[in-house]
Amino acid sequence: MEASTSAAAPAEQPAIRVENLTMAYGDFVIMRDLNFTVNRGDVFIIMGGSGCGKSTLLRVLVGLKEPAKGKILYREGSLWDSEPEKRDVILRRTGILYQSGALFSSMTLAENIGLPLSQYTRLKPKEIRELASLKLALVGLAGFEDFYPSEISGGMCKRAGLARAMALDPDILFFDEPSAGLDPVSAHLLDELILELRDSLRATFVVVTHELASIFAIGNNSVFLNVETRTMSASGDPKELLAHTTDPNLRHFLTRGEE
Amino acid sequence: MTHTTLPFAPADAPRLEILKDAGMLTLRMTGVWRKDIPLPDPRPVRDALAATPPPATLRFDAAGVTAWDSLFLTFCRAVLALAGERRVEADLSGLPAGAASLLDLASKVPERQGAARKTRHAPFLERMGDLGLAVSQAVVNLFDFVGDVTLACLALLRGKAVFQRSGLVALMYQASVEALPIVSLISLLVGLILAFVGAIQLSQFGAQIYVSTIVGIAMVRVMGAIMTGIIMAGRTGAAYAAELGTMQVNEEIDALRTFGFSPTQFLVLPRMIALVLMMPLLCIYADLMGILGGFIVGVFMLHINPVQYLTHTWQSVPLANFWIGLVHSTVFGILVAMAGCYRGMRCGRSALGVGQATTSAVVTSILAIIIATAIITVACNIIGV
Known part of the structure; x- marks a missing residue:
């Protein structure tokens, strides 16, 4: 959530560039030779069937799992070739919404959001509290500052998780299955929230999902992980992929197996 | 037109000028409003809003803000809340476009009534009563289990x-x-x-x-x-x-x-x-x-x-x-x-x-x-x- 009104943005440098990425658990290769670019302001969808390695790719992108081969280039540098300190600096510009929210259960919502702020900024407790209220209000949870995660519903936990992901005003927000476990209306509202935040924050969103409705509603760029060939088979705007792709697997996926 | 300038601050620091003109209160903001730099003191704004006669409208002039993040939003939000209390109309058009839409988004879902917790110190007897109930409940639970x-x-x-x-x-x-x-x-x-x-x-x-x-x-x-x-x-x-x-x-x-x-x-x-x-x-x-x-x-x-x-x-x-x-x-x-x-x-x-x-x-x-x-x-x- 950082805006600059003075200087025009420099020649568009991609938010993330992935080069020749191969991921493996031990000797078992999950995905090989991934190459794609996430531009600033994109809502970038990582799509694919269950078990294709979507969540693993996300874990590699956010520094939780080391790739077997290849590079992940953020604007500040290559994630896995950097020293751990530099890696932390890169990752501090990112925020992650985990599948279940992953809120710390021993802390209130305000404390959850305030934790990274109290660690990485020199703000006073009152300012941290105000920032936490603001983030909660942005996700429609005004007034829930002093609730514990166990006292609110699953959908609310997810939104609170989003508020926490935004705590440090990241440039890039990662979402792991944001609509999983939400009713269609809540899932739709979350999609709208993502679009509104994208427009007003000018942040980049990387969303792992297999919800077709979300994919077409919010995505303007994507990569399709093909579980059979164990590599990516297409990338681009999902709506155009649907219109033009000839890859039977991707067609199958984008049309719910009807074609 | 009265004119208040807050104490000197280095070039990049967030600066706040309060301009009063007839029924119009203008907050002119300049500089960098970010988490790494302390915010200006909001008290003069409160005083200006509380003045008699109160201003009719509150306007922002943030053309001089070179960079901002959510700390800027918390400041605006606090000012807007004060203005709301005094029934002063607020005009957000002078804010950066992203900031205005975020503030809008933040106020979209009204604060849930009764959601906010009031930490209340219960009287001694009430606490003893609660303790007694808790203990007897625990005994019942234990017997249930046995x-x-x-x-x-x-x-x-x-x-x-x-x-x-x-x-x-x-x-x-x-x-x-x-x-x-x-x-x-x-x-x-x-x-x-x-x-x-x-x-x-x-x-x-x-x-x-x-x-x-x-x-x-x-x-x-x-x-x-x-x-x-x-x-x-x-x-x-x-x-x-x-x-x-x-x-x-x-x-x-x-x-x-x-x-x-x-x-x-x-x-x-x-x-x-x-x-x-x-x-x-x-x-x-x-x-x-x-x-x-x-x-x-x-x-x-x-x-x-x-x-x-x-x-x-x-x-x-x-x-x-x-x-x-x-x-x-x-x-x-x-x-x-x-x-x-x-x-x-x-x-x-x-x-x-x-x-x-x-x-x-x-x-x-x-x-x-x-x-x-x-x-x-x-x-x-x-x-x-």
Whole structure:
């Protein structure tokens, strides 16, 4: 959530560039030779069937799992070739919404959001509290500052998780299955929230999902992980992929197996 | 037009100018408004809004803001809240476009009435009343659990209890073989300690041989059982609480219930059987290790003949003590399994809850072990064994 009104943005440098990425658990290769670019302001969808390695790719992108081969280039540098300190600096510009929210259960919502702020900024407790209220209000949870995660519903936990992901005003927000476990209306509202935040924050969103409705509603760029060939088979705007792709697997996926 | 400029600040720092003109209050903001630089003091804005006559509209002029993040938004939000209180109309058009739409988004869902917590200090009587209710509820819960377990045991006796037989073997293995190293070490050391303490006194009378009696009776009658009880409380009781607690968090226990399984039969019963069967065996093993500890001190420090030491132990420890020890350990097995499972089943649905359940399982088991020992000791005294 950082805006600059003075200087025009420099020649568009991609938010993330992935080069020749191969991921493996031990000797078992999950995905090989991934190459794609996430531009600033994109809502970038990582799509694919269950078990294709979507969540693993996300874990590699956010520094939780080391790739077997290849590079992940953020604007500040290559994630896995950097020293751990530099890696932390890169990752501090990112925020992650985990599948279940992953809120710390021993802390209130305000404390959850305030934790990274109290660690990485020199703000006073009152300012941290105000920032936490603001983030909660942005996700429609005004007034829930002093609730514990166990006292609110699953959908609310997810939104609170989003508020926490935004705590440090990241440039890039990662979402792991944001609509999983939400009713269609809540899932739709979350999609709208993502679009509104994208427009007003000018942040980049990387969303792992297999919800077709979300994919077409919010995505303007994507990569399709093909579980059979164990590599990516297409990338681009999902709506155009649907219109033009000839890859039977991707067609199958984008049309719910009807074609 | 009055004009207030706040104290000097370096070029990049956030600066706030308050311009008053007729009914219009303009906040002219310049500089960098970000988390790494402290915000200007908002008090002059409050004063300006509180002035009489109050301004009719509040306008922002943020053309000079070169960079901003959510801290800027919290400032604007606080100002807007003040303006709302004073019924001053606010005009957001002067804010950066992204900021205005975010503020809009933040006010979209109204604050839930009654959601915000007021931390209230309850009066003394109310707190005592709450405590009383909580204690009586806890007692009811405990009796509920004991009743459930009793019913499950009856079902077991009638051969109708439903649980996994293969799981029971694994539980028995965990509660016996895996505990052997720690039980060996601790019992051996307890035997050594008892022998040392006894030896100092007894050697004054030249009655070193009675070290074997002291170690034998103490270990066999009560110490072996207590030491294994406490080890198993810390080892297995805590594991049961954490295991069942995590299952509670993951809704696995609810899943069992909906399948028509009784969680007490399926989860508590096998754990109890495992401990009740294995604790006496562990206790006998601990007795032997303790006697071995005493033997080491007797033979190597006090130079008692090894055969004499062992025969004296055999002759001077009445067999009744052995049975009393076994009764102790069986009771402890029940108590440790019950405490662990009870705390696990009543675990709160969070990581914090699992931690509390584990802690209180260990505390409860040890407390129960000590109380049970006292009761059994008194009872044995009364019946004269």
